[in-house]
Amino acid sequence: MAVQQALPLGDVATETPRAYRGDHLLVAKMIERGSKVLDVGCGDGDLLQLLESRGIDGRGIELSREGVNRCVAKGLAVVQGDADTDLVNYPDDAFDYVILSQTLQATRQPKAVLENLLRIGRRAIVTFPNFGFWRMRLQLLVGGHMPRTENLPATWYDTPNIHFCTIKDFVQLCDEIHVKMERAVALDSYGRPLRLNLPWWFWNMFGEQGVFLLSRGK
Amino acid sequence: MDPGRVFSSGRVFYGLMSGSARESGVERMTNLQSIRSPAAHAERSQEADHPSSQVALFGADQPLKLDCGVDLSPFQIAYQTYGELNADHSNAILICHALTLDQHVANVHPITGKPGWWENMVGPNLPFDTKSYFIICANVIGGCMGSTGPASTNPATGKVWGLDFPVVTIPDMVRAQAMLLDRLGIATLFCVIGGSMGGMQALQWTAAYPERVFSALAIACSTRHSAQNIAFHELGRQAVMADPEWHNGRYADEGTRPHRGLAVARMAAHITYLSDAALHRKFGRRMQDRELPTFSFDADFQVESYLRYQGSSFVERFDANSYLYLTRAMDYFDIAADHDGVLAQAFRGIKTRFCVVSFTSDWLFPTSESRALVHALNASSARVSFAEIETDRGHDAFLLDVPEFYDIARAFLQSAGKARGLSKAGD
Numbered sequence A: 001m002a003v004q005q006a007l008p009l010g011d012v013a014t015e016t017p018r019a020y021r022g023d024h025l026l027v028a029k030m031i032e033r034g035s036k037v038l039d040v041g042c043g044d045g046d047l048l049q050l051l052e053s054r055g056i057d058g059r060g061i062e063l064s065r066e067g068v069n070r071c072v073a074k075g076l077a078v079v080q081g082d083a084d085t086d087l088v089n090y091p092d093d094a095f096d097y098v099i100l101s102q103t104l105q106a107t108r109q110p111k112a113v114l115e116n117l118l119r120i121g122r123r124a125i126v127t128f129p130n131f132g133f134w135r136m137r138l139q140l141l142v143g144g145h146m147p148r149t150e151n152l153p154a155t156w157y158d159t160p161n162i163h164f165c166t167i168k169d170f171v172q173l174c175d176e177i178h179v180k181m182e183r184a185v186a187l188d189s190y191g192r193p194l195r196l197n198l199p200w201w202f203w204n205m206f207g208e209q210g211v212f213l214l215s216r217g218k
Numbered sequence B: 001m002d003p004g005r006v007f008s009s010g011r012v013f014y015g016l017m018s019g020s021a022r023e024s025g026v027e028r029m030t031n032l033q034s035i036r037s038p039a040a041h042a043e044r045s046q047e048a049d050h051p052s053s054q055v056a057l058f059g060a061d062q063p064l065k066l067d068c069g070v071d072l073s074p075f076q077i078a079y080q081t082y083g084e085l086n087a088d089h090s091n092a093i094l095i096c097h098a099l100t101l102d103q104h105v106a107n108v109h110p111i112t113g114k115p116g117w118w119e120n121m122v123g124p125n126l127p128f129d130t131k132s133y134f135i136i137c138a139n140v141i142g143g144c145m146g147s148t149g150p151a152s153t154n155p156a157t158g159k160v161w162g163l164d165f166p167v168v169t170i171p172d173m174v175r176a177q178a179m180l181l182d183r184l185g186i187a188t189l190f191c192v193i194g195g196s197m198g199g200m201q202a203l204q205w206t207a208a209y210p211e212r213v214f215s216a217l218a219i220a221c222s223t224r225h226s227a228q229n230i231a232f233h234e235l236g237r238q239a240v241m242a243d244p245e246w247h248n249g250r251y252a253d254e255g256t257r258p259h260r261g262l263a264v265a266r267m268a269a270h271i272t273y274l275s276d277a278a279l280h281r282k283f284g285r286r287m288q289d290r291e292l293p294t295f296s297f298d299a300d301f302q303v304e305s306y307l308r309y310q311g312s313s314f315v316e317r318f319d320a321n322s323y324l325y326l327t328r329a330m331d332y333f334d335i336a337a338d339h340d341g342v343l344a345q346a347f348r349g350i351k352t353r354f355c356v357v358s359f360t361s362d363w364l365f366p367t368s369e370s371r372a373l374v375h376a377l378n379a380s381s382a383r384v385s386f387a388e389i390e391t392d393r394g395h396d397a398f399l400l401d402v403p404e405f406y407d408i409a410r411a412f413l414q415s416a417g418k419a420r421g422l423s424k425a426g427d
Helices: A022-029 A046-053 A065-072 A083-089 A110-120 A134-143 A167-176 A200-206 B003-018 B038-049 B170-184 B197-208 B227-242 B244-249 B259-273 B276-282 B302-317 B320-332 B367-379 B395-399 B403-420
Strands: A036-040 A057-062 A077-080 A095-101 A121-129 A179-187 A209-216 B054-058 B075-082 B092-096 B134-138 B191-195 B215-219 B353-359 B383-389
Touching: A022 A046, A022 A095, A022 A121, A022 A179, A022 A209, A036 A046, A036 A110, A046 A057, A057 A065, A057 A083, A057 B383, A065 A077, A065 B383, A065 B403, A077 B367, A083 A110, A083 B367, A095 A110, A110 A121, A110 A167, A110 A209, A134 A200, A167 A179, A167 A200, A167 A209, A179 A200, B054 B170, B075 B170, B092 B170, B092 B197, B134 B170, B170 B197, B170 B320, B191 B197, B191 B403, B197 B215, B197 B320, B215 B403, B227 B244, B227 B259, B227 B320, B244 B259, B244 B320, B259 B302, B259 B320, B259 B395, B276 B302, B353 B367, B353 B395, B353 B403, B367 B383, B383 B403
Parallel strands: A036 A057, A036 A095, A057 A077, A077 B383, A095 A121, B092 B134, B092 B191, B191 B215, B215 B353, B353 B383
Antiparallel strands: A121 A209, A179 A209, B054 B075, B075 B134
């Protein structure tokens, strides 16, 4: 999706000569070799290529026809589809991991999508822009207008992002639908992880995006 | 303007509607240029029994078990190959042809003298690279270009089979192809590829012999023929059967050919292969070699002239009964029906890598059909790529110069080749 391209972040690691995005590298590190993975909203397939290069069996769904065709032309197993309507076609436990990278905020039913992720996958990895980021807050508070940043440049009337949330909101949703948070990381504007021992409110203020590894609750 | 021509073209439709008995020779559809070319017909009869392709003969010990219950024996398969089979026989690609095409994928056609129908795809350094892959295309059972079909001679009677030929299905075609591959010593296909009816065969391959198909590229097709498509086929068949020269399918014995009926069938079908936008772009309402309407039923419009040409050139190279049989085979096709009505059941646990391609303006096999297939494949956790390509060229787009399609086909095969451990020839 276009949303994905909107977050060109620097590398957190220098382990590969190729310029992979920081959040992609972080996601890839969470997944074991040989796993079967579905990337929902896979954009141009950059993350899938990274995963395949690490011996991970990756599949993708992408909404935009152009994105899909670029992925397929790279030899990736990607289908055209909509996270809101097409996830229901996948059987339970079809994947080890289902990734929703920078796409949650563009879905019509984030809660239903999240539930589906954890139905088809044993684990889910969700990354999303944090609307509680201090620059967002400042623009609304001082500027009095809907926040726009370099990474999220769309205006309120043409943005595909219809369900923004903060890290705090997301954690609440996970609690509500009894999803277990195995790992949570907040990334700063450069895609670098914030220190782990910081309190939630700090992440919610200074994390530009959140990366969550989730599994089914009891 | 020739008044005789007006009369004659009007008669075609009269004949079609009434199914009237044979009329005088005046009613010939003379507007369809070169409708009778005895040389071409002789050549075609020759091709049916003694094709200018390689032929695999299957004797009494190897009958083809047809879905209708008949054991067809003896029978033959005519096929073309391109490229070379590698030492471990792992680089074989089977191309399945569409309804009115044949095995002459990338060579000059023996009857029409025209280039192969997929010369833009099959060849050195092309998406289906003959430097890397061994490519096979066989005429389908029921066809008229050398594989046994209604235009072939029935060895039991010494006469042309005609309607005595048993009704064949898409699974029958695939079963025959599997026998051919056995004969060629190919245990597994690297890829099975097909568009339209060829795509149906490709999908049938994956459903019937999943372990023999490493990857499958299914283009502009479906796992079942829709009611609308059956309706169009019925129209075509009725056009053939309404032609008095059809003689209940025994036209070979009568020394006639149901040209007019088959041409009308082709004209109707051809419309379904295009799109409103493509027809408008190509022809609009432009007149054919004239400024003003003739106030007649002559081919005033370019689009009429084009369709008549399509009809007349088709009858030169295709057998009318074969058209009936092959359209019927498509009508009967429904993979889900063979699996308790659940499509995903057909692909349960399948390891084959799929690539499904559809075209936005294809209304014969619309994207929704491909999407239903993809959903079923997803439900089976199959590895599948699915691309819908934007074009206004309709169903026929898969045969035309569509660069995005080339890129996708090439990348799919390369990625599958990597997974199969195929190295490029010369590496």
